[in-house]
Amino acid sequence: MANQAFNRTPQSERLHIALFGRRNAGKSSLINALTGQQVALVSDVPGTTTDPVAKSMEILPLGPCVIIDTAGYDDSGKVGDLRTERTRQVIKQTDIAILVSDGSSLDEEAAWARQLKQANVPYMAVLNKVDLMGEVPPTLLAAMAHQLGCDVIPVSALQGSGLDLLRRTLAGLIPDSDKQSLTGRLAHAGDVVLLVMPQDPQAPKGRLILPQVQTLRDLMDKRCVAICCTTDDIDRTLASLREPPRLIITDSQVFDIVEQKKPTESQLTSFSVLMAAHKGEIGYFVESAAAIERLNEQSHVLIAEACTHAPLAEDIGREKIPRMLRQRVGQGLTVDIVAGKDFPEDLTGYDLVIHCGGCMFNRRFMLQRVDQCRRQGVPMTNYGITIAHIKGILNKVSLP
Ligand SMILES: Nc1nc2c(ncn2[C@@H]2O[C@H](COP(=O)(O)OP(=O)(O)OP(=O)(O)O)[C@@H](O)[C@H]2O)c(=O)[nH]1
Numbered sequence: 001m002a003n004q005a006f007n008r009t010p011q012s013e014r015l016h017i018a019l020f021g022r023r024n025a026g027k028s029s030l031i032n033a034l035t036g037q038q039v040a041l042v043s044d045v046p047g048t049t050t051d052p053v054a055k056s057m058e059i060l061p062l063g064p065c066v067i068i069d070t071a072g073y074d075d076s077g078k079v080g081d082l083r084t085e086r087t088r089q090v091i092k093q094t095d096i097a098i099l100v101s102d103g104s105s106l107d108e109e110a111a112w113a114r115q116l117k118q119a120n121v122p123y124m125a126v127l128n129k130v131d132l133m134g135e136v137p138p139t140l141l142a143a144m145a146h147q148l149g150c151d152v153i154p155v156s157a158l159q160g161s162g163l164d165l166l167r168r169t170l171a172g173l174i175p176d177s178d179k180q181s182l183t184g185r186l187a188h189a190g191d192v193v194l195l196v197m198p199q200d201p202q203a204p205k206g207r208l209i210l211p212q213v214q215t216l217r218d219l220m221d222k223r224c225v226a227i228c229c230t231t232d233d234i235d236r237t238l239a240s241l242r243e244p245p246r247l248i249i250t251d252s253q254v255f256d257i258v259e260q261k262k263p264t265e266s267q268l269t270s271f272s273v274l275m276a277a278h279k280g281e282i283g284y285f286v287e288s289a290a291a292i293e294r295l296n297e298q299s300h301v302l303i304a305e306a307c308t309h310a311p312l313a314e315d316i317g318r319e320k321i322p323r324m325l326r327q328r329v330g331q332g333l334t335v336d337i338v339a340g341k342d343f344p345e346d347l348t349g350y351d352l353v354i355h356c357g358g359c360m361f362n363r364r365f366m367l368q369r370v371d372q373c374r375r376q377g378v379p380m381t382n383y384g385i386t387i388a389h390i391k392g393i394l395n396k397v398s399l400p
């Protein structure tokens with residue numbers, strides 16, 4: 001089981017597609033139709049789906065996705081309102097939204113379309129249950145498209161019609177930032193790239209950690225020549241190359257050693273910088289790291305961690321970073337810690353937000369937090385960039 005899990009694309013790296021619509025519109029049926037499996041519970045009782053349900057699956061031509069089924073947004077009453085609020089929260093992690101309608105409640109769909117637009121989520125709509133409608137008048141589709149401000153595809157979840165066009169339309173909505181590579185402009189086809197990866201006792205036995213695997217895959221997709229070695233083999237590896245590598249990527253822990261040994265022509269970056277760029281907004285993270293210099297004993301720092309696991313003995317967010325900061329600033333520094341999806345709406349009381357790498361969250365979710373900080377004028381950076389700043393590495397790395 002464990003091996004299987006390692007071989008799968010992690011949830012946080014999958015495109016998140018969420019379905020929104022009234023109760024009984026056919027959201028769950030559409031998920032079953034798209035996957036060809038009975039993954040979601042369907043019934044003619046309105047309110048069958050009560051909570052957001054996320055399922056990982058492969059959808060061609062989109063690749064690995066997470067599909068999120070939601071409770072109908074027209075539910076009312078005390079519990080209904082709570083369900084609708086949960087549905088609304090799903091928007092934060094949605095890369096692409098599908099509005100599911102049977103054509104009877106377009107004002108409501110239009111209101112959700114506005115919310116999606118406001119949150120910058122690309123969306124499309126389907127007119128479901130066309131099997132009940134005979135010929136669909138093209139004027140109805142055009143009017144829907146106009147009112148909702150998006151493409152509208154006629155489908156029947158029951159009969160499985162219209163699904164190819166739906167999949168192609170979804171593929172056209174994949175945000176460009178999702179297509180960007182991990183190493184960005186640092187590596188191009190034909191480049192030789194050296195990865196210096198310490199395999200110390202903390203490294204997991206028998207495998208590489210995810211950022212290393214993802215970087216290797218990225219380089220191979222780009223047709224780079226990727227060479228790997230451990231820290232103590234740098235000299236030998238460099239000597240074996242006819243010319244210096246274009247780029248060297250290493251771990252923050254051994255950055256100084258690698259920096260001293262690197263040929264002047266080679267650019268140098270770290271896995272945590274690549275991951276920060278992949279998951280968040282590297283420019284804002286780097287700019288915000290400068291706020292560390294302005295902290296004093298009256299300052300308030302918020303540390304936000306994605307994992308809700310029981311803290312480890314030498315937890316980087318709970319122990320290491322607060323200690324590093326207090327050593328610089330003084331013991332009076334206030335550090336608050338939040339975990340999981342808890343993140344205060346109002347951040348204006350904080351001088352700096354330091355987020356974990358976000359390996360459990362998708363990029364969309366992280367960007368939405370960056371956006372929230374930026375709107376409130378609060379600097380936000382992440383663990384990797386904070387440590388790089390404190391160690392004085394940040395001005396020596398090349399940014400992707
Ligand atoms: N005729 C027809 N019926 C459909 C179609 N899609 C869904 N239905 C029916 O509509 C009813 C509701 O379907 P669901 O998929 O449970 O709808 P839902 O949007 O998930 O509903 P909630 O979970 O209650 O929000 C079921 O009886 C389905 O069989 C369709 O394309 N054509």
Ligand SMILES: [Mg+2]
Nearest residue numbers: 027028048049
């Ligand atoms: Mg449902």
